[in-house]
Structures are given as structure tokens and as C-alpha cells.
Amino acid sequence: MNPSALSGVRFLLTQRIEDLESAAARLDARLAEATETREELRRRTQESEKRWRGLLDSLEGLDPDELDNGFRNLARFRADLAAVDERFRDVSARLIDLRSEQEVLRTVYRSLDDLAAAAAPVADSGRVRSASRQVFQIIEEERMRIARDMHDGPAQSMANLVLQAEILERLIQRDPLLVVKELADFKDGVRAVLEDTRRLIFDLRPMTLDDLGLVPTLRKFVKEFGDKSGVNAQLRVMGEEARLPGAYEPTIFRIVEEALNNARKHAAARNVEVLVNFQPDGVTTVIRDDGVGMDVAAVEARLEGSKNLGLISMRERAELEKGTLEIRSELARGTEIRAVFHY
Numbered sequence: 126m127n128p129s130a131l132s133g134v135r136f137l138l139t140q141r142i143e144d145l146e147s148a149a150a151r152l153d154a155r156l157a158e159a160t161e162t163r164e165e166l167r168r169r170t171q172e173s174e175k176r177w178r179g180l181l182d183s184l185e186g187l188d189p190d191e192l193d194n195g196f197r198n199l200a201r202f203r204a205d206l207a208a209v210d211e212r213f214r215d216v217s218a219r220l221i222d223l224r225s226e227q228e229v230l231r232t233v234y235r236s237l238d239d240l241a242a243a244a245a246p247v248a249d250s251g252r253v254r255s256a257s258r259q260v261f262q263i264i265e266e267e268r269m270r271i272a273r274d275m276h277d278g279p280a281q282s283m284a285n286l287v288l289q290a291e292i293l294e295r296l297i298q299r300d301p302l303l304v305v306k307e308l309a310d311f312k313d314g315v316r317a318v319l320e321d322t323r324r325l326i327f328d329l330r331p332m333t334l335d336d337l338g339l340v341p342t343l344r345k346f347v348k349e350f351g352d353k354s355g356v357n358a359q360l361r362v363m364g365e366e367a368r369l370p371g372a373y374e375p376t377i378f379r380i381v382e383e384a385l386n387n388a389r390k391h392a393a394a395r396n397v398e399v400l401v402n403f404q405p406d407g408v409t410t411v412i413r414d415d416g417v418g419m420d421v422a423a424v425e426a427r428l429e430g431s432k433n434l435g436l437i438s439m440r441e442r443a444e445l446e447k448g449t450l451e452i453r454s455e456l457a458r459g460t461e462i463r464a465v466f467h468y
Contacts, residue, residue: 138230145227152220159213166209170202181305196301214322217332224335231372232445279325282318289314331378339374340366340401343381347399354389357396364403373466376446377401377410380439384412384462387436392416392460407467415459421452439464 173195180187180195289311296304333342343360351358368374381399388394394416402409425436436452443450443464454460 138233142227142230145223145230149220149223149227152216152223156213156216156220159209159216163206163209163213166202166206170199170206173199173202177305181302192301221332228372228375279318279321282314282321286311286314286318334374334378338368339377342374342378343399343401346378346382347385350385350389351397356389356394358385359396359398361398361400362403363400367403369408370468371446373408373446373468376442376448377408377464377466379442380450380462380464381410381412383439388412388414388416388460392418394459407465409466410464412462413459418454418456418458418460420456421454425452 177195177199180192289307293304293307293311296307331342331346333345340360340362347358347360350356369377385397385399388397392414394414397412397414400409400411400413402411439462440450443466446466448464448466451463451465452460453463
């Protein structure tokens with residue numbers, strides 16, 4: 126690769142990263158504003174719901190206009206809250222997209238030297254193309270999984286919510302009391318959709334990774350992994366917990382995520398331990414399971430052309446951050462994955 130061309134690409138990447146940083150700062154401010162507005166509307170909605178319940182408890186002799194005003198106020202606050210919630214989700218999603226793009230661009234920036242060196246020999250060019258195909262395959266498989274989850278989860282649930290909303294619209298004039306009951310079911314449905322959407326957002330890019338850091342995100346992920354899979358999963362932290370520079374935090378999280386998924390899918394493990402050891406000049410992450418184990422040399426020999434790219438993705442993520450990833454395993458004696466990063 127031409128050195129001047131490499132310098133030009135680096136400059137463009139730097140400019141784009143800085144632009145994304147500015148845009149993310151603006152979105153952060155909008156998110157804070159939406160959060161404040163949402164909390165205020167939630168308070169007002171709760172007060173309106175309390176007044177509405179009081180009206181329902183004293184229907185006898187109640188002025189119909191007062192009942193109508195109470196219902197309209199409650200409906201208005203709920204509609205305003207739903208609009209703010211939608212704006213909050215939209216800004217959050219855009220912020221996640223910006224941060225994801227930043228992460229990708231920073232990874233590309235760090236990889237330019239390696240690509241330039243690898244582009245010299247013809248044989249290495251083939252290796253780069255093969256690695257690129259594997260990366261694109263991983264990305265495409267992940268997109269297919271997310272699309273399938275969206276279709277089977279939130280998309281289907283939201284279609285049902287639209288039908289419920291149409292029913293509520295017809296009932297408002299005919300039977301306000303029945304509408305109240307139906308609204309409770311509708312609200313439960315919205316909560317379920319929101320929970321599914323949050324889960325998908327976490328799969329794409331945990332917001333806690335940027336806001337709170339690696340350890341709180343791993344605590345949440347390891348606990349939920351254990352609850353859903355039935356595996357006894359534990360997280361241990363050694364050393365002085367600290368935020369990590371650069372892209373170390375998302376890299377380590379994805380390695381742990383892939384290792385735990387492998388332990389669940391392939392190892393039939395009953396116990397899994399994740400250890401994060403903070404050191405003055407780096408961090409070491411170890412994932413151990415008591416599963417069926419594997420012949421590491423045989424498995425890695427079959428990786429070329431394989432569709433099971435989990436081990437490849439873990440190793441390449443570690444190498445992109447100048448780290449090392451070591452896999453130790455024996456049949457019937459479990460597996461240990463050790464990722465070491467120095468900075």
C-alpha cells in the first residue's frame with residue numbers, strides 16, 4: 126500500500142471519528158433532555174392514574190363531564206409519555222449506531238499498518254482476502270440472527286399492539302370502563318415489546334459498556350446467561366477495577382460472550398467461571414468451563430472453510446488489539462480460554 130495513500134486514509138478516518146464524536150456529544154445532550162422530560166411525564170401520568178382510579182371508585186353520582194375530563198387527561202399524559210419514550214428510543218438507537226461506527230473505524234485505523242505489511246507478498250494477499258471473507262460471513266450471520274429475532278419478537282408483538290389499539294379506539298365511545306381494563310393489557314404488551322427490544326439492543330451493543338464499563342456489563346451478562354441457560358455461571362474480578370482505554374472493553378466483552386455461548390452450545394458445561402484480572406500494565410481475562418472439552422489442534426485445523434467461526438472471531442479480535450488468545454482444552458476435562466492485553 127502506498128505510504129501517502131495510507132496517510133490520506135488515516136487522515137480521513139480521523140476526521141470521521143472526530144465528526145462522530147461531536148455528533149455523539151449532541152445526542153448525549155438530547156438524551157439527557159429526553160430523560161428529564163420522560164421522568165416528569167411519568168410523575169404526572171402516575172398522578173393522573175391515581176386520580177382516575179379515585180373517580181372509578183366513586184362512580185355513583187359522579188358528574189359525567191368530570192369522568193370524561195379525567196379520562197382525557199390520563200389519555201393525554203399517556204400519549205405524551207409514549208411520544209417521549211419513542212424519541213428516547215430513537216436517540217438511544219442513533220447513539221448506539223454512532224458508537225458502533227466509531228468502534229469499527231478505530232479498529233480499521235489500528236489495522237492499517239498490518240494490512241499494509243500483509244499486502245506486500247502475493248501469498249499474504251490471499252490470506253487477507255480469506256480473512257476478509259470470514260469477517261463478512263460473521264457479520265452477515267449476525268445480521269440474519271438479529272433480523273430473525275426482530276421478526277419473531279418485537280415486530281410480531283408490535284403488530285398485535287396495533288390491533289389492540291384499533292380495538293381500544295372503537296371502545297372509547299361505547300364503554301370507557303372496559304377501555305380501562307383493555308389499556309392495562311395493552312400496557313403489559315408494550316412493556317414486553319420494550320423488554321425484547323432492550324435485549325436486542327444489548328446484543329448489538331450494550332449501552333452499559335459505554336456508560337458503566339466492562340465489569341458491570343459482564344456482571345449483568347453472566348448473571349442473565351446463567352439464568353437463561355441453567356449453567357452455574359460466576360464472575361470473579363481481581364486487582365483494582367478500572368475503565369480500560371481504547372477498544373479493549375468491547376473486545377473483551379465479545380470474547381467472553383462468544384466463549385460462554387460456545388460453552389452452552391457445544392461443551393454441555395454445568396459450571397462456567399469468568400475471571401477478569403486487572404494489572405497495572407494490562408488485563409487478563411480467563412473463561413473456564415467443565416464441559417466435554419475438545420482436541421484444540423484438530424478443531425483449529427478444521428477452521429479453514431468452516432462455518433463455525435467463533436474461535437476465529439475471538440482470536441482475530443484479540444490480535445486486532447495487539448493481544449494474545451490461548452485455548453487450552455482436553456477431552457472430558459473442560460476448556461480454558463485466556464485473553465491477555467497489555468497497554
